[in-house]
Amino acid sequence: MKVVKFGGSSLATGEQFDKVVNIIAADPERQVIVTSAPGKRSQGDAKVTDLLIHYAQQIQQHQDATTTAVQITARYQEISAFFDLPPETMVLISHKLGALATTPFADADHLMAAFKAHGELLNAILLAAVLTHQGIPAKFMDPKDAGFLVGGEPNNADVLPATYLNLSHVSLTGPRIIFPGFFGYSPSGDIYTFTRGGSDITGAILSRGFKADLYENFTDVDAIYTVDPRIVAHPAVISKMSYREMRELSYAGFSVFQDEAIIPAVQGQVPVNVKNTNNPTAPGTLIVPEQFLFNPANPITxxxxxxxxxxxxxxxxxxxxxxxxxxxxxxxxxxxxxxxxxxxxxxxxxxxxxxxxxxxxxxxxxxxxxxxxxxxxxxxxxxxxxxxxxxxxxxxxxxxxxxxxxxxxxxxxxxxxxxxxxxxxxxxxxxxxxxxxxxxxxxxxxxxxxxxxxx
CATH class of the missing domain: 3.30.2130.10 (VC0802-like)
Structure with a gap:
């Protein structure tokens, strides 16, 4: 069984969604799918998460947020229209987005976390509907229903140990599970979001909790390179590397992962495969426990x-x-x-x-x-x-x-x-x-x- 995470650029448009659908359909082992919020469609475009932050700020300041809500809804509507989905999905998405504006929250931090999380949540609802409409049975899973519990602060969450026990009781048979990244629920039922790289963290947690054979992380690059391509043109690709090599390189500037994002996968000894949504047949980079490494020909990774x-x-x-x-x-x-x-x-x-x-x-x-x-x-x-x-x-x-x-x-x-x-x-x-x-x-x-x- 594989846990698969798609980044924001992979889920930004109907055309990108179509690539994701094909990737999921190509491998029945891709059973658990983690979504990000829709990213930028082009240079100068806004990420849905940024629009949600603006939406939250307008609500906090008692400003008219109608235009922003319409902008956010339009992003999901554009994807829905690409697949000619029946109206029920967009009715649900519009309702959830509108309900945020009238929901009482404990304070500004709790409000901001809940608003930000809806980028991933609404995209997971949409992807589940698209897959089902395309003949691939899929179901949206709310982190609350899976017992995905977090502590820490509303906008800086930490996974709680109970989450792994709860995930072990989730059935993985039947339709594909579409799971929103970036957030979980506190024991009191409030939405808490992770920091930067939040959907990567969710994918790593699910990989460990579901004891996945592989965690596939789809981005917009073919692989991890030996050096930043902005410094060296056309650098060599890293085909395989260890977890601790990834950590050392992330610390000094490698930007494929936020450097702590894959720690749950490390703890669960789940290999991670970084792949490209736009070129899914490329082998990508495999990140593995040290004991799985062959003897490298080059001492430098x-x-x-x-x-x-x-x-x-x-x-x-x-x-x-x-x-x-x-x-x-x-x-x-x-x-x-x-x-x-x-x-x-x-x-x-x-x-x-x-x-x-x-x-x-x-x-x-x-x-x-x-x-x-x-x-x-x-x-x-x-x-x-x-x-x-x-x-x-x-x-x-x-x-x-x-x-x-x-x-x-x-x-x-x-x-x-x-x-x-x-x-x-x-x-x-x-x-x-x-x-x-x-x-x-x-x-x-x-x-x-x-x-x-x-x-």
């Missing part, structure tokens, strides 16, 4: 970079002999509510790397001032010009020259390395450079392992 980092550099003579120095530093971070990303160190030096998007200038200035006052370093520098490159591959742990080849590929092109670190798992090499050098560094590493190796 992928290279990613991100410029969202900053660093704090500290120098203090005999730092390695001062007991409690790092503890005091971490206590300062705790007082400011700051988490750090990495902390490579030397005998007299310490570099702390931060996600810059989580900091602002006043916080940085106050943090540096308190560190100077409390720890009295000989030298302290805040570095904004910082990029991190991740070189990732299960094969790195089994080769002795990979680190040297990576370093040589940069030094031979006069790219300064500000930091280098290899994790305990030995499947990734982290390199710090100036932002201006990041893209060139990725290209040179790629050439070393994917171009010169093929000559």
């Amino acid at each position: 992928g290279i990613a970079c991100s410029a969202r980092f900053s660093a704090l550099y500290l120098h203090r003579y005999l730092l390695n002999k001062e007991v409690g120095f790092t503890l005091k530093l971490l206590e300062i971070f705790q007082r400011y509510g700051i988490s750090y990303e990495h902390m490579p160190s030397g005998i007299d030096d310490l570099t702390i790397i931060f996600d810059q998007s989580k900091l602002d200038a006043p916080t940085i200035n106050a943090l540096c001032h308190e560190i100077r006052q409390t720890l009295k370093p000989d030298y302290l520098e805040w570095i904004d010009d910082y990029a991190i490159i991740m070189v990732v591959g299960e094969g790195i742990a089994h080769t002795v020259d990979t680190m040297g080849r990576v370093i040589d590929s940069l030094t031979q092109h006069d790219i300064a390395i500000q930091m280098i670190n290899q994790g305990a798992s030995r499947i990734s090499i982290m390199i710090g450079t100036q932002r201006k050098d990041a893209a060139a560094a990725v290209r040179h590493i790629y050439d070393t392992f994917f171009v010169k190796s093929e000559v």
Whole structure:
């Protein structure tokens, strides 16, 4: 049995819906289908989720939301008309959308979560109707009926352990199950949505809960590439990779998945196949547990970079002999509510790397001032010009020259390395450079392992 998730671009129009119908019909193992909300139809178009957010804001501010509601309804009507569906489906969709405006909610957060969730919910209702109309028996399943329970906050949900027990009692025989992504229900019956990548999360949870043989995630790309195509033209495709390789690469900028989205599938040991709705016969990329990997011919699976980092550099003579120095530093971070990303160190030096998007200038200035006052370093520098490159591959742990080849590929092109670190798992090499050098560094590493190796 397969759980299949389709992204917003795959479900944006009648033509795209038709591709989805054919994909589902082509494989009877595709038993559970997870929907996203309709995405953009073209450049400059609006996602239905964005329209729903605007709709919610208008209701909160007691503004006339009629035009927005009509816009949202028209998106589903366009798809319904493409398949010449009987009117009952659109009557139901229009009713549910209109009822949102008069439903009482506990507060603004609960209202926003419920409005956002309806993009996926209404699309699941529509897809079930389309499939049935096309002769493929299908039924819409409300997450509440499946016992899909979540905790956390209305717009930042976490799946509850009881969900997996509840899903184990759901019958998968009979019609295809069409399940809306992105949201679940709190134990009190309120709609809570996941964060970015919410439908991916739903698909991963269902894959684990239903003990699927495979989780197929259909997007608008043929596969995951070894490097960002915006940096290297026509890069090599990754045919197979491990879960932990995916996590390492997602952290440094790979955008196919929000980096935590497939954790439930990881926990359930369910392989994930990334495929293209517009080219469904392409094999895509298979993401598997480490033990399922063959011995890779290339030690490097992928290279990613991100410029969202900053660093704090500290120098203090005999730092390695001062007991409690790092503890005091971490206590300062705790007082400011700051988490750090990495902390490579030397005998007299310490570099702390931060996600810059989580900091602002006043916080940085106050943090540096308190560190100077409390720890009295000989030298302290805040570095904004910082990029991190991740070189990732299960094969790195089994080769002795990979680190040297990576370093040589940069030094031979006069790219300064500000930091280098290899994790305990030995499947990734982290390199710090100036932002201006990041893209060139990725290209040179790629050439070393994917171009010169093929000559």
